[in-house]
Amino acid sequence: MPPTIVNLIVHGIGKPRRALDPGEDESWVTVEQFEQVLDAVVGIDNVRLTFDDGNASDVEIALPRLLERRLTAEFFLLAGQLGERGRIGRDGVRELVDAGMSIGTHGWSHSDWRRLDDRRATQEIAEAPKLLSKLVGKPVRHAAVPFGAYDRGVLHRLRKAGMTRVYGNDGGPAREFAWLQSRNSLRHDIGPAWIDDVLAGAPGLYRSATRTAARLVRLAGI
Ligand SMILES: [Zn+2]
Incomplete structure (x- = not known):
């Protein structure tokens, strides 16, 4: 069975x-x-953290807490909304990259990619990752589909734009190396047990000894 990831x-x-x-x-x-x-995912290797929409909280709240726990994540940004009120700007993008985080594309302006004319589709799906690539100094080839809304046409455009991984929002576990992968969204009403339920949907998750040790060191305040 191919490796499972959440x-x-x-x-x-x-x-x-x-x-x-x-x-x-x-x-x-x-x-x-x-x-x-x-805290629940520290030490579990096959959980991947992604952030959508490029909100200012990515840098202000998430980044220090990820670093504290030695976690990495992939941030899917809106190329056309960088630096707008409440969103991270170019400095924030650099801060994420310098801290070892990855950058992906969430398009240009948070539109439903199934309903675009050719010109806008090019901007959303092909030009957005190009602009982000320039900004981070390396190719951006992972995309997260806004609203998780895709159809065959959208997937075709993403392939043509050279994307090597595409994330939806369909819930449940995914195959680690699949081109199209589902994700599970944190919501306002989740409780402490939510993450355990999500992880329980993916059998075979394991904790790596090194990262568990790192967590114990952190908890002990060393
Ligand atoms: Zn979004």
Whole structure:
């Protein structure tokens, strides 16, 4: 059986610093909820953390807490909204990269990719990763589909744009090296048991001894 992985999505953490779209608050979590999830996945190698939307909380809240736990993550940014109110700017992107985090594309302006004319599709799917690549100084070939909304046309465009990994939002575990992978979104109403339930859906997860040791060191405050 191919290796199984659990992909998680974080959207925003804490108090939003911009007006949210209708319903968007349902995918924001508190700092406490976020920390509970991080603490639960420390030491589990086959959990992947991803962040969508390029909210300012990626750098201000998430980054220090990831580093504290020696975790890495992939941040899917909106190329056309960098530096807007409540979103991370170019300095923030650099900070993420310098800290060892990866950058992927979430498109240009958070649109439904199934409903675009050719010109906008090119901007969203092909030009956004090019701009991000320039910014981070290396190719950006992973994409997270806005709203998890894709169809055959969207996937075809993503392949043509040279994406080597595409993330949706379909829930459940994924195959570690698959081109298209599902993710599980943190939501405003998750409790401490949520992450255990998500992990239970993926048999064969294991804890690596080194990372567990790192966690114990951290907990002991050494
Ligand atoms: Zn999004």
